[in-house]
Amino acid sequence: MANTIEVKDLLDAGVHFGHLTRKWDPNMAPYIYMERNGIHIINLYKTSAKLDEANAALRKIAASGRKILFVATKKQAKDIVAEHAKDAGMPYITERWPGGMLTNFVTIRKAVKKMATVDRMKKDGRYETLSKKERLQVDRMRAKLEKNLGSISDMSRMPAALFIVDTVREHIAVAEALNLGIPIFAMVDTNANPRDIDYVIPSNDDASRSIEIIIKSVTDAVKAGLEDRKNEKGDDDQPKKKEGKADKKDAPKKAAKKAVASEEEE
Structure with missing residues (x-):
């Protein structure tokens, strides 16, 4: 189960600190509690409510079996996102956002398949037939693809949603998702425009x-959704087996009742 975070926990983590007041986006006004020492303070009660709302939606998406792509390329976020997204079994981008990642998804998939091709070459021996220079070029290409796209190698189709850290920095990802109508979940600071984000x-x-x-x-909400899916599948399988056995056991009884009923009618 996904745990509900208390406002005090958000306060202790410094979630309430926004940007300098001169750098704010006026569209964030509904989420700002006050200004202190030239810095906007975020209303954590609204953060808590919005987080619960986002978690409920993410849980449903995960329970449906679809993928959520996590995007965070800034230094202080990339390792955190990579660790937790990997733990939840979701794809993520923590290096440079490849242009056309969503709008030109077919080309990105082809690049990912190149990694699989190199891996097959190493297994079946074709790699050894290459010259030293060719092997070096292949290894460099494989390493570069792994760095930029290795974390989405299991994403065989378009994601059902994006989760973004810093929509200002990841504006290309936001634009591509908007273009394709993919729902966007995001951490939105006081310097960003929340109007294009579905779950702020x-x-x-x-x-x-x-x-x-x-x-x-x-x-945690995503993992809870995956657990829901697992349990639902288990529940779907169980009744079928039980019903099948029950029908076989009850068949002689039903036949006997029919026989009795027909004799009474005669």
């Missing part, structure tokens, strides 16, 4: 502790 989580997207608490919460 107003929060500090610069501090590692703040990112950690939010990412852990959403990936």
Whole structure:
């Protein structure tokens, strides 16, 4: 089960610290509680409510068996996102966002397949037939693809949603998702425009502790959704087996009742 985070936990993690007031986006006004020492303070009660709303939606998506792509290329977020997304079995981008990642998904898939081709070459011996220079080129290509796309190698189709840390930095990812109508979940700081985001989580997207608490919460919701799917599949299988056995056991009884009923009618 996904745990509900208390407002105090968000406060302790510094989720409430926004940007300097001169760098704010006026569209974030509904989520700002006050201004202190030239910095906007985020309303954590709204953050908590929005986080619960986002978690419920992410849990449903995970329970349906679809993928959620996590995007965070900033230094303080990339390791946190990679760890938790991997733990939840979801794809993620923590290096450079490859242009056309979504809008030109077919080409990206072809690049991912190149990695599989190199791996097959190493297994079947074709790799050894290459010259030293060719092997070096192949290894470099494989390493580069692994660095940029290795984390999405299992994503065989378009993701059902994106979870983004810092929508200002990841504006290309936001634009591509909007173009394709893919729902966007995001940590949105006071310097960003929340209007294009489907599920806004107003929060500090610069501090590692703040990112950690939010990412852990959403990936816990994803894992809960995967658990729901697993249990649902188990429940679907169980009745079929029981019903089958029950029908076989009850068949002689039903036949006997029919016989009795027909004799009474005669």
